[in-house]
Amino acid sequence: MQQMQAQFAAEAAKRGMTPQQFQQLQQQQITAEAAKRGMPVEQYVAELKANIMKQHQAQQQQQQAQAQGSGQNHGNQPHVHGQGQSQPQQIAIKPGSPPAPEALAVAKFLRSQDLKPRTCIYNGDRKDMFKGTSLKPYPHLSHP
Numbered sequence: 001m002q003q004m005q006a007q008f009a010a011e012a013a014k015r016g017m018t019p020q021q022f023q024q025l026q027q028q029q030i031t032a033e034a035a036k037r038g039m040p041v042e043q044y045v046a047e048l049k050a051n052i053m054k055q056h057q058a059q060q061q062q063q064q065a066q067a068q069g070s071g072q073n074h075g076n077q078p079h080v081h082g083q084g085q086s087q088p089q090q091i092a093i094k095p096g097s098p099p100a101p102e103a104l105a106v107a108k109f110l111r112s113q114d115l116k117p118r119t120c121i122y123n124g125d126r127k128d129m130f131k132g133t134s135l136k137p138y139p140h141l142s143h144p
Contacts, residue, residue, distance in 0.1 A: 008023075
């Protein structure tokens with residue numbers, strides 16, 4: 001709730017208004033839009049809320065479909081954490097597309113290394129993975 005209030009106050013400040021002035025402006029705009037559509041303000045607000053909920057649900061379903069598609073297409077590949085990252089990196093994958101040969105080569109190389117393998121459950125499927133916190137510098141590479 002405080003985060004929403006902070007966002008509201010920031011939006012008001014961006015427009016050079018106090019939060020109260022910004023709220024009044026929004027109420028005026030909603031009233032004018034409801035009158036333009038020939039409906040009571042309460043009905044217009046309920047319609048807005050319903051549309052926002054539909055959009056939110058559609059967005060969630062799309063994200064779930066993308067997550068399921070990526071989990072099914074690349075089930076045997078390990079998940080790699082990048083240098084210094086605490087969250088896995090999300091890569092968009094087109095459902096039904098074959099894995100890139102470069103990605104398969106990297107996965108094969110990483111599986112051949114002495115890494116601690118882990119098994120996790122992702123979208124209801126068992127996946128092989130490993131995790132790392134940082135990359136150690138290679139001694140044969142010199143940095144200027």
